[in-house]
Amino acid sequence: MRAGISDMVAVARMLNATLIIPELDKKSFWHDKSNFSDVFDEEYFIHSLVNDVKVEKKLPKELVKAPKFVRYFKSWSGIDYYQDEIYPLWEHRQVIRVAKSDSRLANNYLPPDIQKLRCRAFFQSLRFAPPIEALGNLLVERMRSFGPYIALHLRYEKDMLAFSGCTHGLSQTESEELAMIRENTSYWKVKDIDPLEQRSHGYCPLTPKEVGMFLSALGYPSSTPVYIAAGEIYGGESHMVDLLSRFPIIMNKEKLASAEELRPFRQYASQMAALDYIVSVESDVFIPSYSGNMARAVGGHRRFLGHRKTIIPDRKALVRLFDKVDGGLLNEGERLSQRILDIHRKRQGSPRKRKGPVPGTKGSDRFRSEEAFYENPLPDCLCQPKSPAGDASLVSI
Structure with a gap:
């Protein structure tokens, strides 16, 4: 929007x-x-x-x-x-x-x-409507009462899994339900998808279990508060067990707000998403499990506000490492942690110019492969004036 x-x-x-x-x-x-x-x-x-x-x-x-x-x-x-x-x-x-x-x-x-x-x-x-702003800011205040927090955009929701055809970690019944949704959604053009191929190329959102492994490998302690910016997680608590076992202070808008406070927004997905947007923009760290529209918008907003820390998972590289862990070829610990830290050292929202098209792409694919303007508004909307000491600082226009 x-x-x-x-x-x-x-x-x-x-x-x-x-x-x-x-x-x-x-x-x-x-x-x-x-x-x-x-x-x-x-x-x-x-x-x-x-x-x-x-x-x-x-x-x-x-x-x-x-x-x-x-x-x-x-x-x-x-x-x-x-x-x-x-x-x-x-x-x-x-x-x-x-x-x-x-x-x-x-x-x-x-x-x-x-x-x-x-x-x-x-x-x-595009400031949110006053009722959304008021409750969103209240959620931020309540989340900060637990200490510095991570906002996790956990795109492990029914629509995303159905659209992407990603079934890793799901039961046969769940996989069949998602396939039926994809088949019956007329404006989703691709119907037959190989879930293994999708995952190997990094096209799938990380599962809650994989996110837990990722956060642990980055060095975040189990006492770190985590805000789940998402709608209903597919499969509910059954798919959240591993993440909760690692990070027990997991909150969302339903936990932070009363039923009465959420009542005006509950039936409207976009308004509920706007609440998540506010809490995500104001978080100490933002981590999306998938690079969709919401993740790009929040990431760009955080850049505009001063390049707040935003860690973008390299899903293709992570899947290979996690598969080795599952296969017993690699143990969780210092070695895995160091590899993940090295991969993500330059994926944390530091200032850089917007990426152009992927080399070799042509036509509409060329434009599609460019980094989106709103995902990284540098340099068009951020200037770098020189201070007396010669240092550059970023100022939003």
Whole structure:
């Protein structure tokens, strides 16, 4: 949501168009009926962009029945595409409805003012609705009462496992249920997936057991508080036993908040995710078990706020090590720990420029392989002024 909305703010600026408050997707896996104002602070969003883009809550009455263009804007497009192909549409219509908003803008090579606007929209203008902000900050306060904490985005949820076809550690019944979900979800194009191949290539989220081994190998003591930023873990407590045995201080929003406090949000997946987002951004350490949209957004937000520690697991390398442990070829202990520490020494959110495309990729795969703009807004939205001592510091724009 944040990425798609922020891209449309920038597109509206490039087209000199008025942006109508977006409608949120209500047909996804979780069928969330939330409106924009249920998730984000609508008034603040409009006011904060007043000097950049005109934003209205609804179409003016005189345009409600006006003919509309419904367009799928081309993925990862630059300013030339919008000026040469989209802008001329105004000659024939007064309203353009964007059918899909995510990944509509290129990550790189856009004008500096557009890149900075994307950052302002994503990291500053899209403030959560006041009730979400209030409870989210309360959860942070309660989590900090246990001490410095790790926020673990544990993407071991039914939708992710079904989508990715990952079944490691699951029963036959659970694997068959996930396969049925994938088969019956029409907009998931890939139906037949080899789970062993997926896992060997690092395409699967780490299991709770693997996460426990990972945290232990990194040197975190069992007394470390861990916040689980996730929906319902697939299989429930049965799949959490190993992680809990290593890190007993495991909390989530359901444990930190009362049933009454959560009642207004419980039926809305996006609003519950927003609470996790707040606690994750404010954590002492953030670790995602899978590099999905949520993980990239939180990781980028933490970079924007001063490169807070974010450890990105190398899942492909970890799977090989964990399989050796399971096969008796490698024991848990100092040797495993040192190898994992070495692999992740440069995967902890330190300042670096955004990665370009993977060498050898072409066409849409080239753009797809680039590091996402919102995952790492350096250098476009972070400047490095020189101090009198000659040291560089990072400042968000």
